Amino acid sequence: MAAARRLSLRHVGLTAENPSVGTLLVQGEGGDARIVGRGVTAITGRPHSERVALEDAGAAARGATAYVTLEPCAHHGRTGPCADALAAAGVARVVIGAADPDPRVDGRGIAILRKAGIVVRELFEAGGSGRPFEGFLSRLRRGRPHVTLKMAVSADGAVGRPGPERVGISGAVANRQVHLMRAGMDAIMVGVGTALADDPMLTCRLPGLEARSPIRIVVDPQLRLPLGSRLVRTAVDVPTLIATTRAADAAAVPYRRAGCGLVPLEGYDADDLRALLRFMPSVGVQSLMVEGGPALANAFLWAGLVDRIVLVRSAAVVGDLGIAAPEGVLAPRGFRLGRRERFGADVWTEWERDDACSPES
Numbered sequence: 471m472a473a474a475r476r477l478s479l480r481h482v483g484l485t486a487e488n489p490s491v492g493t494l495l496v497q498g499e500g501g502d503a504r505i506v507g508r509g510v511t512a513i514t515g516r517p518h519s520e521r522v523a524l525e526d527a528g529a530a531a532r533g534a535t536a537y538v539t540l541e542p543c544a545h546h547g548r549t550g551p552c553a554d555a556l557a558a559a560g561v562a563r564v565v566i567g568a569a570d571p572d573p574r575v576d577g578r579g580i581a582i583l584r585k586a587g588i589v590v591r592e593l594f595e596a597g598g599s600g601r602p603f604e605g606f607l608s609r610l611r612r613g614r615p616h617v618t619l620k621m622a623v624s625a626d627g628a629v630g631r632p633g634p635e636r637v638g639i640s641g642a643v644a645n646r647q648v649h650l651m652r653a654g655m656d657a658i659m660v661g662v663g664t665a666l667a668d669d670p671m672l673t674c675r676l677p678g679l680e681a682r683s684p685i686r687i688v689v690d691p692q693l694r695l696p697l698g699s700r701l702v703r704t705a706v707d708v709p710t711l712i713a714t715t716r717a718a719d720a721a722a723v724p725y726r727r728a729g730c731g732l733v734p735l736e737g738y739d740a741d742d743l744r745a746l747l748r749f750m751p752s753v754g755v756q757s758l759m760v761e762g763g764p765a766l767a768n769a770f771l772w773a774g775l776v777d778r779i780v781l782v783r784s785a786a787v788v789g790d791l792g793i794a795a796p797e798g799v800l801a802p803r804g805f806r807l808g809r810r811e812r813f814g815a816d817v818w819t820e821w822e823r824d825d826a827c828s829p830e831s
Contacts, residue, residue, distance in 0.1 A: 474537045478602040482654045488515030489603030493523040495534040506530035520552040532560035541570040544578035553579040557586035571610045605756030614747035615758040620780040628792025640782045643814035653682035657755040660762030662690035685709045705729035740773035771798035779821040
């Protein structure tokens with residue numbers, strides 16, 4: 471299952487509203503086991519991974535064990551259910567990494583397999599096989615994207631310094647990891663304060679992954695983002711949305727002409743942010759990275775809308791004028807410690823929300 475999960479990572483962020491699922495077909499057991507078919511959900515979301523793996527295996531699929539990271543579908547779309555395809559191919563056993571909450575599936579795929587005489591094993595609590603499609607699960611269960619809050623913090627607890635001079639906190643190795651994370655996200659969000667201070671691009675700048683840059687979103691209630699900013703000037707190349715209370719004003723017209731999308735935003739409180747997130751799936755956003763600004767970070771934390779915190783702790787010291795990091799990032803409550811790595815001189819720590827798989831309260 472771990473190998474199927476790694477396979478599914480190839481197309482994360484490239485399968486539209488469908489989840490990026492991995493499937494491995496295996497013949498034999500123990501030391502004699504061999505993979506006879508591999509499949510990952512195709513770019514744009516079709517065909518599904520099970521059908522790709524079955525085509526790869528051909529006749530060798532008969533009697534095999536299928537390791538699938540998500541419950542096989544049970545509904546008719548452009549093709550029939552993948553559960554039926556596995557049964558028709560003569561697969562003897564299916565091991566499933568996560569349940570599919572889609573009401574068209576939700577246990578029906580498993581029922582089809584068992585009715586066909588296939589042995590089914592469920593590993594729903596094991597090893598995080600749902601992470602490659604956590605945005606898909608969040609959209610169905612909560613009606614909003616999965617939210618990752620990322621923040622780089624200095625050794626003295628600062629996220630930056632006031633004024634036009636940009637302060638580099640994290641190092642080159644950790645920065646490359648951030649760009650890799652961007653490549654797997656549907657969208658990246660910053661507050662207007664960060665956009666004004668840093669004039670960022672918010673793109674993925676890893677060689678070969680430039681085309682994987684996510685949708686850029688600026689939370690800008692009063693429409694203060696300069697028309698000459700890099701985000702506005704490059705909006706025709708990289709999709710850019712501005713969430714603002716002034717979406718219907720005449721002041722919004724030049725932004726639209728520049729290629730920006732304007733999203734109505736009532737304000738900055740918890741209900742406003744929830745409404746903004748509920749809008750996101752309609753523009754193809756199932757996974758969201760909140761990367762900029764202590765004010766925006768605090769707003770998301772207070773609203774209970776953060777599913778993962780990524781803290782990059784640096785050895786750099788900002789000094790007395792440093793802008794303090796939110797306490798909710800430095801000492802997360804309601805989160806459990808997850809991945810911890812060292813990238814160069816920086817310590818990368820991930821915190822997972824305790825109820826990350828439950829519906830929104």
